[in-house]
Amino acid sequence: MSVITVIPGDGIGPEVIEQALETLDVLGLDVDIDVLDHINAGTYLRDGAAMTDRDLERIRRSRATLLGAVGDPRLSSPEYARGVLLRLRFELDLYVNYRPVTLWHPRLSPLRDSAGGGLNCLIIRENSEGLYAGVGGRLRADTEHEVAIDAEISTWHGVSRVIDFAFSVARTKVCMVDKSNAVPHGGRLWQRCWRHQVGEHPGIAASHLYVDTAAMALVADPAAFDVIVTNNSYGDILSDLAAELAGGVGTAASVNLNAETGYGVYEPVHGSAPDIAGQGLANPVGAVLSTALMVERLGHRAEADAMRRAVGAAITARRCTPDLGGSLTTKDAGAAIRAELE
Ligand code: NAD
Ligand code: IPM
Ligand code: MN
Numbered sequence: 001m002s003v004i005t006v007i008p009g010d011g012i013g014p015e016v017i018e019q020a021l022e023t024l025d026v027l028g029l030d031v032d033i034d035v036l037d038h039i040n041a042g043t044y045l046r047d048g049a050a051m052t053d054r055d056l057e058r059i060r061r062s063r064a065t066l067l068g069a070v071g072d073p074r075l076s077s078p079e080y081a082r083g084v085l086l087r088l089r090f091e092l093d094l095y096v097n098y099r100p101v102t103l104w105h106p107r108l109s110p111l112r113d114s115a116g117g118g119l120n121c122l123i124i125r126e127n128s129e130g131l132y133a134g135v136g137g138r139l140r141a142d143t144e145h146e147v148a149i150d151a152e153i154s155t156w157h158g159v160s161r162v163i164d165f166a167f168s169v170a171r172t173k174v175c176m177v178d179k180s181n182a183v184p185h186g187g188r189l190w191q192r193c194w195r196h197q198v199g200e201h202p203g204i205a206a207s208h209l210y211v212d213t214a215a216m217a218l219v220a221d222p223a224a225f226d227v228i229v230t231n232n233s234y235g236d237i238l239s240d241l242a243a244e245l246a247g248g249v250g251t252a253a254s255v256n257l258n259a260e261t262g263y264g265v266y267e268p269v270h271g272s273a274p275d276i277a278g279q280g281l282a283n284p285v286g287a288v289l290s291t292a293l294m295v296e297r298l299g300h301r302a303e304a305d306a307m308r309r310a311v312g313a314a315i316t317a318r319r320c321t322p323d324l325g326g327s328l329t330t331k332d333a334g335a336a337i338r339a340e341l342e
Contacts, residue, residue: 002063002298006035007084011272012282012330013068019284019334020066020291026338027295027303034062041072044080051084056091064294065265068287069272082134088265089127094256095158096165097125097235098293099269101242101252103222104315108247108324117223119246124166124227125235127256129153132232154186154231159193165259166229167197173205177214177230177238190231211238218242243269247315250283250323253290255297266294280329283321285311288337310340 006021008014014037021033036055044050050070059065070084088094103119106112136149166174176194180187198206209217211234218225218238222245230238243252252269268286276282288311296304319336320326328336 001030001032003032003034003061004294005059005062005065006033007039007065007067007070008035008037009039009068009070009084009272010041010072011069011274011277012270013070013272015068015277015280015282015330016268016284016287017066017068019330019337020287022334023288023307023338023341024291024295026341027300027307029295029298029300029303031063031298034058039070039084041070041075041080044083045072045074049083050080051087056087059088060092063298064263066287066291066294067265067267069268069270071272071274073274086132086134089132089256092256092263092265093128093258093261094263094265095126095128095162096257096259097123097127097232097239097254098169098257099123099125099235099239099242099252099254100289100293101239101246103246104251104312105247108251108315109245111219111222111245115222117221119222119242121222121225121242122169122227123235123239123242124162124169124229125239126158126162126229126231127235128232129155129158130232152183152186152231154189156189156193159190160197161259163193163197163229164200166227167201167204168259170204170227173207173226174201175207175209175214175225175228177209177211177228177234179211179234181210186231214238215241218245239269248283248323249286250321251285251289253286253293255290255293257297262297264294264297266290280331281321281323282330283323284330284334284337285315285320285324288334306341307337310337313340 008017106115109115133153135151139147178190249270256265292304292307314336
């Protein structure tokens with residue numbers, strides 16, 4: 001029996017997680033669900049913390065975590081998200097943020113007239129350092145003379161392992177994205193790790209783009225990409241861009257992963273979407289596909305493939321939410337996926 005921790009979170013998080021769990025249930029796998037539904041913005045506002053050390057211990061004892069979304073319009077500072085999502089990423093050393101992008105139907109892409117080539121790429125985002133490391137500080141805070149520094153951390157170990165992982169999951173090619181024409185120190189380190197890793201993986205084609213050009217190329221010719229590997233902040237931005245090209249953030253799945261321990265926090269790429277929360281408008285596909293990634297990592301490849309086929313069939317039949325051109329509610333869109341699965 002595998003224990004799966006579930007953190008529904010905020011906004012549409014609980015709505016899409018409900019559909020993900022019902023879909024998981026249909027598979028009949030031998031899993032036990034441990035729901036931590038107190039980890040949300042309400043708890044943070046009341047207690048000043050949402051995820052405790054004890055929660056983290058419980059999470060560590062589970063095989064994987066499935067998370068909806070964290071974020072609340074009442075909170076303007078990053079402490080809450082850092083205390084949940086980034087704490088999980090950093091303390092569990094989930095150094096890979098694995099974000100596959102699939103265009104399920106040409107009609108979904110804003111590039112629909114040129115989307116014939118398809119779009120099926122994977123963004124591997126460095127998830128344990130970069131601008132997110134929290135290194136820095138403020139001097140003369142809250143005055144007109146305030147100085148604020150967020151140092152961008154790149155380590156040889158951190159960059160090498162994520163590039164190595166990108167090669168390990170590539171089908172045909174890896175494109176490394178950085179800004180080494182302008183960012184001198186980290187840029188040089190990324191380039192050095194990259195050259196080393198390219199030499200270690202002779203069977204996979206390797207290319208490099210600066211991030212501005214990569215954004216342009218993703219729009220101009222998305223079918224040209226297989227695996228993109230990049231730093232924490234560029235990966236954050238490019239994964240939303242790519243998701244939108246494939247029909248919107250509502251479809252995008254991800255896992256925060258440590259490739260050595262195998263531990264993963266699985267979550268849709270989207271946030272808590274307060275603008276549509278509570279209205280039955282949230283697309284459950286990103287959460288269902290994140291669950292498919294989890295099911296696959298737990299050793300059930302056939303079931304994961306069946307989930308992905310069911311999602312594709314429901315979308316093709318327009319049995320989906322309005323963001324994908326359908327007219328179903330979150331619950332009915334989840335039921336449509338399950339109907340294809342059964
Ligand atoms: P968001 O992803 O929540 O929403 C962006 C836009 O996409 C909105 O218009 C929203 O309605 C739409 N959208 C998102 N998910 C959708 C879905 N499943 N179906 C249909 N439409 C969907 O981004 P935001 O508005 O910038 O952030 C809202 C909050 O979520 C913030 O507090 C932010 O920090 C947080 N956030 C959390 C995560 C996470 O938990 N992993 C990720 C991103 C943002
Ligand atoms: C994501 C989110 C998070 C990030 C936020 C909520 C801290 O945007 O998972 O992509 O920037 O990593
Ligand atoms: Mn993001």
